[in-house]
Amino acid sequence: MKLFSITEIFRLWTSHINFSFFGLRIKAQEGSLFYSILYPFKQNSDKGKNNRLIIVENGIEKQIRINKKIKGLYVSFDGNNNTLIIDKSCRLVKSNFIFNCSNSTIKIEKKVNGKWQIAMYGNNCSAAIGENSFSADTSIFLVDNSIEVGKDCMFSNNVRIITDAHSVLDNNTKEVLNLPTKPIKIGNHVWLGERTTLTKNAQIPDDCIIGIASVITKSFNEGHCVIAGSPARVVKQNITWDWPHPTDYRNS
Helix, strand or coil: CCCCCHHHHHHHHHCCCEEEECCEEEECCCCCHHHHHHCCCCCCEECCCCCEEEEEECCEEEEECCCCCECCEEEEECCCCCEEEEECCCEECCEEEEEEEECCEEEECCCCEEEEEEEEEEECCEEEECCCCEEEEEEEEEECCEEEECCCCEECCCEEEECCCCCCECCCCCCECCCCCCCEEECCCCEECCCCEECCCCEECCCCEECCCCEECCECCCCCEEEEECCEEEEEECCCCCCCCHHHHHHC
């Protein structure tokens, strides 16, 4: 028989609250504002076996309890033999790491900041975020695939990195046509503009800028470029970028 913790019982109870207040109907469903007020902290979840949560401090790995709260992070394990490795120097904000898979790994290097949503499905997935990278709001959705993000990257709002979750078939042979042929790879010092989307097989070299609302569906080989459009193409060459605002950089 499964035993529920006090926090789990509280979540189950509050998720069914439904009442009216001066004619205003209020539900405490998970994700609602009222639910957030009643239950401000998510509890990490482990429904599988042999899953590990590892914190790295000064290069030393330490395995901790999966239900231990980590500021800015929620992790859910729904498969087996998965590992989350995160450096203690990271400063995450409302980040969610979902392992709906087995034999998979997420590794977050030193001084990674911001909001990251990573969900993995299937088997043998991996996600690695390089040190000193920042995300305003990035969602990564992997199915039997992997992604590698380099160092010193900057991702703007509403960045989406996704692989196919359903099959495209040849109508005659029923052969699967949309299997990934390579992992998603983003080089060092890459800036992804707002509403950028990357799909399977996307690869971006070092020191590139991806324009607003661009869609990357293939590999690019030339670094120091501005890549933009849907589908994206190289629109400017021999560039680099820096973190300060343009006026601040010019004045400095």
